Amino acid sequence: MSGKRKDEILHDHNHDGIDRRGFLKCMAWAGTGAFCLMQGGVLKSYSLSRLPDLGSKEAMGELSFVQISDSHMGFNKPANPDVRATLEAAVDKINGLSATPEFMLHTGDISHLSKPEEFDIVDQILKSAKPKDVFYVPGEHDVLNDDGKQFLERYGKSSKGTGWYSFDKKGVHFVGLVNVMNLKAGGLGTLGHEQLEWLEGDVRHLKHSTPIVVFAHIPLWSVYPEWGWGTEDSAQALAYLKKFGSVTVLNGHIHQTMQKVEGHVTFHTAASTAFPQPQPGKADSPGPMKVPAEQLKSVLGITDVNYVPGQHALAVVDSSLA
Amino acid sequence: MRRSVLISSLSMALVLGMGGLGAGQQRFELSAQQKPETAEVKIDNFSFGPAALTVPVGTTVSWTNRDDIPHTVVSTDGVFKSKVLDTDEKFSFTFSKAGSYPYFCSIHPKMTGKVIVQ
Numbered sequence: 531m532s533g534k535r536k537d538e539i540l541h542d543h544n545h546d547g548i549d550r551r552g553f554l555k556c557m558a559w560a561g562t563g564a565f566c567l568m569q570g571g572v573l574k575s576y577s578l579s580r581l582p583d584l585g586s587k588e589a590m591g592e593l594s595f596v597q598i599s600d601s602h603m604g605f606n607k608p609a610n611p612d613v614r615a616t617l618e619a620a621v622d623k624i625n626g627l628s629a630t631p632e633f634m635l636h637t638g639d640i641s642h643l644s645k646p647e648e649f650d651i652v653d654q655i656l657k658s659a660k661p662k663d664v665f666y667v668p669g670e671h672d673v674l675n676d677d678g679k680q681f682l683e684r685y686g687k688s689s690k691g692t693g694w695y696s697f698d699k700k701g702v703h704f705v706g707l708v709n710v711m712n713l714k715a716g717g718l719g720t721l722g723h724e725q726l727e728w729l730e731g732d733v734r735h736l737k738h739s740t741p742i743v744v745f746a747h748i749p750l751w752s753v754y755p756e757w758g759w760g761t762e763d764s765a766q767a768l769a770y771l772k773k774f775g776s777v778t779v780l781n782g783h784i785h786q787t788m789q790k791v792e793g794h795v796t797f798h799t800a801a802s803t804a805f806p807q808p809q810p811g812k813a814d815s816p817g818p819m820k821v822p823a824e825q826l827k828s829v830l831g832i833t834d835v836n837y838v839p840g841q842h843a844l845a846v847v848d849s850s851l852a
Numbered sequence: 853m854r855r856s857v858l859i860s861s862l863s864m865a866l867v868l869g870m871g872g873l874g875a876g877q878q879r880f881e882l883s884a885q886q887k888p889e890t891a892e893v894k895i896d897n898f899s900f901g902p903a904a905l906t907v908p909v910g911t912t913v914s915w916t917n918r919d920d921i922p923h924t925v926v927s928t929d930g931v932f933k934s935k936v937l938d939t940d941e942k943f944s945f946t947f948s949k950a951g952s953y954p955y956f957c958s959i960h961p962k963m964t965g966k967v968i969v970q
Contacts, residue, residue, distance in 0.1 A: 600954050605921040609937070643922060644935060670959045674922070674936040715956035757898075758962040761917045815898035818920050 539702035555769035563598040564787070564800050565627065566780075568702055568741060572626050573778040574796050577787065596624050596661065597745070599782030600802035602671065603652045609805035609818035613642075614651060621659045621791045630660045632699060637800060638669025638710070644676070649684055668693055669747040669783065670710040671819065678711060694725050696732050701763045703736055705729065707746040709761045719748030719761035730770045745780040745800045746825030753792060754810035759784050760776050768795060779822045783818075883957065890914065895923050895937070895957075900965035907947065909969055914944040923963065928954040 538670045556793070569592065610616060624631065634656070636815040641648035641801050649672075649676045656664055666685040675680055678692055685695040689706070695697045696705045707729070709719035721729075733742070744750065750767065753759035762769075784809035790797045887908060894901045895917045907913060915925045917937040925934040925943050931953055934943035946970040947953065957963035 609920065643938060674924075674959070713958055713961040715954065715961055717961045756962070758960055815919075817898060839961070 533734065544667070546548055551564070563624065563803065564655065564780075565598050565631065566597060566743075566778075567593050568593040568700075573796065575780075575789070577801075578781050593702055594631045595633050595699075596618070596627075596633060597635045597637060597780050597798075597800050598624075598803055599637040599747075599800040600639040600669065600804055602642040602649040602802065602804035604645060605818075607805075607818060609820050610624070613804040614655070615805075617652065617655050617803045618658075621655060625658075625660050627660075632661065633665060634659060634661050634662035635704075635706075635745050635780065636664055636666045637745055637780060638667050638671070639713055639782060639802075640666065640700055641672045642671055644672055644674040644680060646680065649680070653684075656714050665697070665704070665706060665745075665840050667706045667746055668710055670713070670727055673710060678708075686752060688705055691730055694728065695821075702741045702743060703733070703743065705732065705744045707744060707750075707767070709746050709748045709764075716763055718755060718758055719750075719764075720722050721746075721761060721767055728772075729767055733774075736774070739775055741776040741778070742771055742774045743778045743780065747781065748783045749781040749797070749799055751792070752778050753784055753788065753799070757810065757816045759810065783800065784810075786813055790806070880952055892964065894918055895963075898923075898957075898960055898963055900955075900963060901927060903964070904966045904968065906968040906970060910946070911952050911969070912944050912946040914942050916940065916942050922959065923957045924959055925955055926958045928956060933958075 563647055567574045575597075589658070598617075598620055603617070605613050636656075640652050666681075668678055668681045668685075672678070673692075675719050682689070682693055686695070689695040691708070692711045693708045694706055697702060698704070700722065707721060707725065709721050711720070713720060730789070736742075743766070746761070748761055749759055750761050750764040768777075775794055779795060779797045781797070782800045782802070784799050785802035785805065786799065787795075787801050787808065788799045806821065807816050866881070866964050884942060889912060891907050891911050891913045892899050893905060893913060893915045895915060896919065898919065898921075900915070904922065915934070915937070916926055917923050917939060920939060922936045924936055925945075927933060932945040932955070936959070937943055950969050953967040953969065955967070
């Protein structure tokens with residue numbers, strides 16, 4: 531150890547207070563979620579692990595909330611044998627925020643195999659989070675074997691169709707969409723005609739200045755269609771949102787953070803609280819990524835701040851993970 | 853000198869190629885005679901292997917998921933449908949009619965395969 535303290539940071543390439551050793555120790559990648567802040571009608575998103583860098587002034591806005599995703603409760607393979615502990619770590623981070631977020635969004639894959647006990651554990655862990663309201667959309671792992679019946683009973687009682695809905699918070703219009711049902715052979719995520727029709731009606735009478743936040747499990751932009759990381763009919767959904775000055779799309783599914791801006795629409799994907807997945811095309815398949823030391827750097831990239839500057843101006847922050 | 857080396861390596865390749873073909877034919881005849889009644893498809897790295905499988909009528913095909921992530925085996929035409937298969941779990945289906953049976957993983961629909969029953 532050459533006299534160094536055990537928990538001393540040795541190599542902090544990303545300046546996020548985490549070195550390789552520390553990373554392995556606390557599995558910071560897994561505990562991450564995103565802290566979202568609405569300022570001047572524009573949403574900014576911060577990785578939870580970088581929040582100490584955020585001054586209290588910067589953390590002020592009209593509305594703040596947290597996005598967590600892909601808890602995969604029940605997963606127990608080498609990429610993360612304890613997904614319960616890493617979800618608890620995410621909740622600890624949320625509870626450590628100086629200002630309690632208004633609510634939480636969970637963008638799906640709550641469970642790994644849609645088992646009741648898996649949902650129960652997540653429910654129980656999230657009860658200890660300071661924000662009391664949690665809004666869910668299903669991931670494909672939440673609707674296995676029963677076409678999503680259980681998910682709807684637990685989380686979607688007041689939702690439409692297979693679980694879509696909208697709500698308003700402090701002048702911001704939130705829309706939860708479902709794109710994991712009735713998937714077709716060879717295809718991507720699907721919203722379907724009925725849901726698209728509902729969306730058109732849902733936003734028709736809103737003022738153009740209303741900030742819109744859309745959240746769904748599978749990315750609503752074409753991240754990597756070869757791995758199914760996209761949604762067939764998302765273009766139609768986005769067409770209905772064209773008239774709005776500020777649109778933010780929050781997704782999960784790909785277990786890594788990415789951002790992209792197209793016109794007035796900002797797309798974000800959140801990290802998983804359970805295990806990382808490889809960058810698009812950087813592995814034989816999108817399966818769970820184990821994190822041996824030599825790959826750690828790319829995983830640590832997940833904790834990079836993805837920050838979209840304010841105004842309606844556009845910054846492409848495609849995350850450079852390597 | 854150079855030319856003769858080239859020619860001999862070409863003819864080697866030809867011989868090898870023919871040898872490969874012969875072995876393939878032999879295997880086919882053997883399977884036709886013995887009428888094997890089971891065949892296996894492995895799920896590895898988000899793909900079905902072999903992606904296209906040809907079997908005689910009456911064959912029971914079994915799929916085994918060897919990924920760390922669950923998958924399903926669902927007939928595109930509604931002929932068969934597995935429950936979700938976790939790691940190392942199996943699904944089997946017996947094909948009693950000739951035809952082409954495309955299928956996919958309903959969780960990861962980019963994963964597709966086909967069973968041809970003759």
